[in-house]
Amino acid sequence: MRRVNDGFVALALKATLVNGVMRTDDAEEAELYARLKRCMLAPQGIGVLNGSGQVLAWVQMFDDQKQIAAFLDHAVALKPGITERYMSFPRNRMDDRDVDPPAAPAESHAKGARCPARAAAKGATAKGGVTARLYGRALDAHGKPVADTVRQEHYVQDQFSISRELQAAIAMSLEIGRLPEDFGRLVATHAHLGHIDVRPLMEPNVGKLERADFKATKSGDAWRLDGTTEVASKQRINGSGEHIVKLTWTGFATFDGGRMTRLVLHARGTERLLFENGSRGPEAARLPGGRGIDQEGGVRYGIVGEPVSDENAVEGAGESIQEKMKRLGPAIERRRNAGRDMQPVGRLLEKFEPHMKEGRFKEAEAILDEALKLLDEEGSKVEKVESKVKWLGSLDAAKRDGRPVMYFLMLGDLDDPSC
Amino acid sequence: MFRLMLVLALAQDPTPESVKSQIDELRPAKLAWADIAWKTCPLEAMAEARRSKRPIITWVFLGNPGDERC
Numbered sequence: 001m002r003r004v005n006d007g008f009v010a011l012a013l014k015a016t017l018v019n020g021v022m023r024t025d026d027a028e029e030a031e032l033y034a035r036l037k038r039c040m041l042a043p044q045g046i047g048v049l050n051g052s053g054q055v056l057a058w059v060q061m062f063d064d065q066k067q068i069a070a071f072l073d074h075a076v077a078l079k080p081g082i083t084e085r086y087m088s089f090p091r092n093r094m095d096d097r098d099v100d101p102p103a104a105p106a107e108s109h110a111k112g113a114r115c116p117a118r119a120a121a122k123g124a125t126a127k128g129g130v131t132a133r134l135y136g137r138a139l140d141a142h143g144k145p146v147a148d149t150v151r152q153e154h155y156v157q158d159q160f161s162i163s164r165e166l167q168a169a170i171a172m173s174l175e176i177g178r179l180p181e182d183f184g185r186l187v188a189t190h191a192h193l194g195h196i197d198v199r200p201l202m203e204p205n206v207g208k209l210e211r212a213d214f215k216a217t218k219s220g221d222a223w224r225l226d227g228t229t230e231v232a233s234k235q236r237i238n239g240s241g242e243h244i245v246k247l248t249w250t251g252f253a254t255f256d257g258g259r260m261t262r263l264v265l266h267a268r269g270t271e272r273l274l275f276e277n278g279s280r281g282p283e284a285a286r287l288p289g290g291r292g293i294d295q296e297g298g299v300r301y302g303i304v305g306e307p308v309s310d311e312n313a314v315e316g317a318g319e320s321i322q323e324k325m326k327r328l329g330p331a332i333e334r335r336r337n338a339g340r341d342m343q344p345v346g347r348l349l350e351k352f353e354p355h356m357k358e359g360r361f362k363e364a365e366a367i368l369d370e371a372l373k374l375l376d377e378e379g380s381k382v383e384k385v386e387s388k389v390k391w392l393g394s395l396d397a398a399k400r401d402g403r404p405v406m407y408f409l410m411l412g413d414l415d416d417p418s419c
Numbered sequence: 420m421f422r423l424m425l426v427l428a429l430a431q432d433p434t435p436e437s438v439k440s441q442i443d444e445l446r447p448a449k450l451a452w453a454d455i456a457w458k459t460c461p462l463e464a465m466a467e468a469r470r471s472k473r474p475i476i477t478w479v480f481l482g483n484p485g486d487e488r489c
Contacts (some may be wrong), residue, residue, distance in 0.1 A: 001451065001452075001454040001455050002454075004455050004476060005455060005456055007473060007474075008473055008474055008475060008476040009446070009458065009464050009467045009468045009473050009474070009475045010455050010457050010464075010475075010476055010478075011454060011456065011457070011458050011459070011461060011464040011475050011476070011477040012457045012458070012477070012478050012480075013459075013461065013478070013479045013480075014479075014480075014481070014482075015479050015480050015481050016481070018479050019455065019468055026453065028461075028462060029461055031464075032461050032465075036477075036479065043479075044479055044480045044481065045479055046476065046477070046478055046479075047476075047477045048475065048476055049465075049468075049474065049475040049477060049479055050474055050475070051465050051468035051470065051474075051475070052465065052469075053465050053468070053470030054459070055423070056474065072476075075476065076474060076483075078474065099482050104467050105461070105462060105466075106462055107466045108463065108466065111447070112438070115459075115462070115463075116461045117459055117460055118459045118460045119488075122482040133450075133486060135442060135445040135446050136445070138446050145444075145445065149447040149451075150452075151484075152488055152489075155447065156488050157446075157486060157487070157488070158482070158486070158487050158488045159486045159487055175425050181424075192434070195483055195488060195489060196482070196489060205422060213426070221424075222435055224433075250433050250435075250438065251433075251435075251438050252434075252435040252438060261461050262435075264438045264439050264442060265438070266441045266442055295454050300441075300445055301445075302439060302441065302442025302443075302445050303442070304442060311438050321450055336457055342455075348471070361478060381460055385444045413435035
């Protein structure tokens with residue numbers, strides 16, 4: 001740790017921002033991410049840059065633990081010009097990248113401007129959302145938290161957002177006394193030990209929410225929340241195994257109208273976590289896949305939620321490239337099933353991937369928008385025709401049944417509510 | 420004494436304060452990875468690197484070393 005602090009400036013960057021899954025509206029940051037993206041061997045990893053933002057090295061893992069220190073020695077002596085890239089340092093070196101020196105970066109963001117990267121690091125909560133911080137500990141045979149807090153199967157901290165919509169849904173359900181299942185699902189999604197790949201309710205892991213019941217009772221100015229969550233899954237990401245978490249929750253939430261103003265929740269329960277990936281050898285040599293875990297026992301979790309400040313809220317946390325890509329699949333399927341020409345969409349999407357690979361996310365997103373517009377327009381045309389056919393069909397049926405028919409002569413369209 | 424008070428508090432009906440105390444108990448006093456002075460603003464990191472004539476080591480990953488799992 002001292003070595004990193006003394007020899008380097010340490011910078012933590014969200015992979016979602018660097019890989020364009022989340023948008024950045026800051027040109028300087030976008031330029032840096034594009035430079036990183038051109039040198040990365042995988043969506044996550046470790047890079048070395050100089051003060052101009054030129055990427056000097058990229059490394060995915062290390063031959064063994066000692067090579068971590070050797071890499072730090074190597075990295076402080078690197079000169080600008082090329083980017084050295086290692087799948088594993090030092091033995092598995094990939095092709096270097098020639099890089100042009102970037103323009104001098106700004107000293108800071110413009111006065112009053114937000115830093116998208118800093119906001120994303122604080123939880124990627126959209127305006128009006130609640131940032132929930134979660135802490136979890138494995139318990140020893142005596143029911144005490146396991147002393148080790150380095151391994152994520154022993155201690156975990158995480159954060160997630162409670163959207164405005166979910167807050168409103170919770171607020172509306174309080175008087176009924178039963179919270180929406182989405183709240184229990186959200187809590188159960190994040191309350192687990194281990195690294196992110198073993199998240200029970202994350203595809204392609206095959207997870208099932210067995211139970212997510214929360215009831216609410218008024219307690220002074222707050223609402224007391226009591227609940228039970230149970231999840232069970234089969235691991236499918238970078239390994240195999242099972243993950244079963246059963247928790248009983250108690251806590252309190254306060255609301256101002258439809259907005260949650262504070263949340264404290266504590267849980268006790270049990271957790272079975274088996275993750276096998278056949279990995280052997282030093283941990284530094286298998287950083288992306290993680291190590292095997294086999295444990296079962298008592299656990300405790302705590303969640304503290306507070307509204308995100310405007311300064312730390314993520315703007316444009318609406319639809320990301322990833323979400324648009326999810327929408328694209330069904331839209332293409334609809335077009336294909338309708339027997340329509342796929343070539344215009346295909347031609348557009350051919351241009352998408354090169355932009356993504358080179359980190360030109362704005363250009364990639366523009367293509368995605370164009371493709372979705374094309375597909376949506378097709379979809380809405382089909383719906384309009386279908387609705388007209390239905391309407392005409394009902395006229396025919398009325399005539400057949402001898403029922404009177406009233407005709408409207410109008411300037412607009414039946415689909416237009418203003419007609 | 421503190422533990423006794425905590426046990427007594429827990430034996431009673433929970434309050435927002437007692438729940439918060441239980442959560443605080445889960446948080447370790449010291450976290451090894453938190454000893455690194457992580458910056459999260461790239462412009463600030465680059466400016467600091469130029470000032471101190473040190474390179475930047477950047478960790479690109481799904482979470483962040485302060486608050487999120489990886």
